[in-house]
């Protein structure tokens with residue numbers, strides 16, 4: 001594995017170790033700016049050394065740097081980016097026989113750590129930069145030492161307020177360069193949070209307020225890598241919403257970099273932006289219309305219409321792009337068969353402009369802290385009927401779309417499991433410990449109740465986390481458009 005690591009530290013007697021565990025593959029972990037930050041921070045401290053663990057390196061049981069077993073470390077810090085990672089995280093804890101302090105962080109913990117409460121001593125709720133969290137964890141001898149620390153949840157607190165830096169006036173000046181999800185590149189995190197209001201999305205809820213980084217600082221960081229790396233990945237939930245995105249891309253291209261944006265909204269595309277992206281090496285373009293019909297896009301409050309999608313696709317084609325990827329969701333509230341047919345129609349329309357189209361379809365997971373958190377999975381109040389309907393719709397899409405595009409459709413049952421892990425309480429822990437992420441196993445544990453519609457006045461497992469929004473606003477958004485109407 002080729003990797004340039006400016007933070008690499010040698011073990012010597014007396015050093016205490018922190019294991020940074022990413023319970024998934026190296027490519028994802030190395031492309032995560034937050035993890036790079038924690039790694040750099042800990043290794044910069046006297047008396048401490050941090051090493052990384054990935055599931056495709058010694059099955060997550062030994063470190064990448066020195067091959068040391070996990071149980072030799074004082075502290076294990078797990079990054080939980082996806083609910084499915086719970087199973088791998090728990091396997092790693094068990095197989096390694098790790099008995100030090102176990103801490104978890106990442107978006108899943110910020111949404112709802114209750115299903116995994118049993119397996120960890122503490123959870124980080126928020127963004128750690130400029131906080132006392134890392135120091136508090138390093139100083140802690142046991143879970144009790146972390147009680148009452150801002151941004152930490154141990155299971156003993158009644159309320160925890162999310163922590164976050166007010167301004168993004170810092171960025172790693174140096175970073176590990178490896179072969180990550182965006183290839184071998186410099187990661188520039190250009191912003192956090194989102195200015196949009198998509199009802200299904202957790203970003204606007206758990207990374208608010210939207211914050212952007214200064215173009216000058218970003219260009220300075222990139223400049224230091226000039227001649228060493230030829231590509232820059234721009235990281236943000238909605239990259240093209242950066243108020244000075246064109247200036248940033250133009251500057252990076254001028255420095256000789258290829259530029260890979262993590263996401264572009266269709267309604268921000270114009271000729272100038274597309275030209276810049278193409279000159280930065282863009283060959284394939286991704287758009288997320290999310291729904292096929294205008295009616296459902298309105299329900300989602302995505303704020304993108306068909307005209308925006310087609311306009312972006314046409315501009316992309318004119319500028320030489322020959323491949324487009326489209327993201328859609330199914331199982332949306334009030335979804336009908338006509339809306340599913342509309343997905344096929346929209347893909348056909350795009351296909352008439354761009355020769356190579358790939359389509360990715362995911363069932364909607366009603367996520368905690370969003371206005372959709374009370375919705376039943378699949379959108380139907382009768383869970384069994386909803387599952388059957390969604391499977392039928394997904395089969396229809398697979399058949400029709402495969403005639404015109406490369407199509408990948410996520411399993412309705414796997415996403416039901418994701419919903420259970422996402423909206424569950426402590427009683428989900430036994431299912432996770434069992435290590436079989438299958439819906440039929442979840443059924444045996446009596447967990448299908450987490451797929452049902454939740455009454456608005458119910459006590460939610462994640463109520464104790466204060467993300468700074470008003471619940472009444474969520475309820476209002478949920479009730480609008482009659483999302484709450486039974487069907």
Ligand code: SF4
Nearest residue numbers: 194196198201203237
């Ligand atoms: S634009 Fe993207 S990141 Fe922003 S709220 Fe919508 S889905 Fe979330």
